[in-house]
Amino acid sequence: MKIKIGSRKSHLALVQTNLVINEIKKHCPSAECEIIEISTKGDKILDKPLLDFGGKGVFVTEFEDLILNGNIDLAVHSGKDLPTTLSTGLTILATPMRADCRDVLITRANEPFEENKLCTVGTGSLRRSQQLQGMYPNIKCVPLRGNVPTRLKKLANKEFDAVVLAAAGLDRLGITANDGYTFTYLDPNTFIPAAAQGIIAIEGKSDTPIASLVEKINHVPTNICFNCERDVLSLLGADCHQSVGVYSYIDNENITISAFIGNSGIKTVTTTLAEAKTAASKLAGELL
Known part of the structure; x- marks a missing residue:
């Protein structure tokens, strides 16, 4: 079976795509997977915040057209x-097991982040900016875009005192504190991640032989959290013009969902897995 897989060109995107290919080959060793590297609008325009030219769709639209x-x-x-x-006709076929969903506050090694010191933090996320300023009133958040190595290089060059990145991306790239940084991991129960942070999602057409194969690498607990968090996001009508975070986790037969939007404060609900969709709706209602 020949499979053409679209990926962004960054090192992280290619690592994630190869992780998917490795999982596919566990179920179909004879699969011939070809990576098609694509530069999206979001990859090409790096001098503006995402909310200035289209939001999250700028990383996805080209892929959907190609599929x-x-x-x-x-x-x-x-x-x-x-x-x-x-896009109509497309779906998320699978979500492999979630990686670390936390955000990480990164500083240069031996230069600790001082809560009472005026510091500049690089982040392009309204969600991260709002939560950081709630924790550290003296900081100034400055827009920062680009891939992970680019952001870390700007930190090393002292353009910022700190940056905030997703733990999953750092882990997948093999970047650790031993590379000259101090990592402060932020508790996802109090510093709410972006919906579906740490999750790889595989998009395609349903009801095809390739779809049937890809569905075998789906990790059910991850998929439940993925859909639950996105349900909350959708019900809130939220986009990248708003500060919003959603995080869920499963404990035995229960799921806990936490979220905030704007200045709502964090709201949390816990329910059975069977009631996950209802809980997402309830949580969104409490936030609106």
Whole structure:
């Protein structure tokens, strides 16, 4: 079986795509997977915040057009980059096991982050900015875009006192505190991640032989959290113009969902897995 898989060109995106290919080959060793590297609008425009030119869809639209036109079979996305609505005819076929969902405050080694000191923190996320300023009133958040190495290079060059990145991306790239940084991991129960942070999502057409194969690598608990968090996001009508975070985790037969939007404060609900969708709706209602 030949499979054409679309991926962004960054090192992290290619690592994630190869993780997916490795999982596919566990179920179909004879699969011939070809990576098609694509530069999205979001990759090309780095001097403006995402909210200035289209939001999350700027990382996805080109892939969806290529799938619908038959140029590629699948697209591998970071779950947090997906808009709440996909193009007609497409679906998320699988979500492999979630990686670390936490955010990480990163400073240069031996230069600790001082709570009472005026510091500049690089982040392009309204969600991160709002939560950081709630924790550290003296900091100034400055827009920062680009791939992980680019952001860390700016930190090393002292353009910022700190940056905030997703733990999952750092882990997948093999970047650790031993590379000259101090990592402060932020508790996802109090510093709420982006919906689906740490989750890889594989998009394609349903009801095809390739879809049937890809569905075998789906991790059910991750998929439940993925859909639950995106349901909250959708019900809130939230986009990247708003500060919003959603995080869920499963404990035995229960799921706990926490979220905030704007200045709402964090709201949390816990319910059975069977009631996850209802709980997402309830939580969104409490936040609106």
